[in-house]
Amino acid sequence: MSRATIEAYYAAFNAANPEGMMACLTDDIEHRVNEGGIRRGMEKFAEFCSHMGVSYREELKDMEIFVNEAGTRGAAEFTVHGEYLQTDPGLPEAKGQKYILPAGAFFDLRDGKISRVTTFYNLNDWIAQVSA
Template identity: 70%
Template structure:
């Protein structure tokens, strides 16, 4: 069930289906981002996703999902294939640059729903790619 929940989360991401992503989340949810403050709750996460969809177009490929036997922890490793659409404040200017970035996510789950996702990627690698 843990792997299926994580796979559903990322499948919804790839479809751009925010409602389906939110369905995989527990009411007690925290989003720990690679850079910046933790977002608490589904509403804060939805606002973040809306911003990301305006600023970036991304598809995740080469997905591998792992989970523990208890069904309470999981992880995923994947490649982000993206286009930088709109300048994000504090980052380089967007000009439709393409990027390919290894990334991962780490999860806690309760009652079959995601309570925490921690996202990891190398921001300096991304900046180098979009600045080239």
């Protein structure tokens, strides 16, 4: 079930379906963003998805998912293939730049849903790619 939940979460991500992603989460989701703060709850997660949908178009490829035997923790490694659509405050100007970025995420799982997702990627690598 836990592997299927993470697979469904990322399938919804690749389909640009934030509602599908949120269906995989607990109401008290803890979303830890790369080099950012912690967003708690569905409302904050929905705000993040809305912002990302405007600023970026991304597809995750080369997905590898790992889940512990108890089904309470998981991880995923993937490659982000993206396009920078609208300038994100504090970051370089968006001009439709394309980027390819290795990334990963860690999960806590509870009752068949994701209760924590922590995402990691190299921000300096991304900045270099969109600034070139």
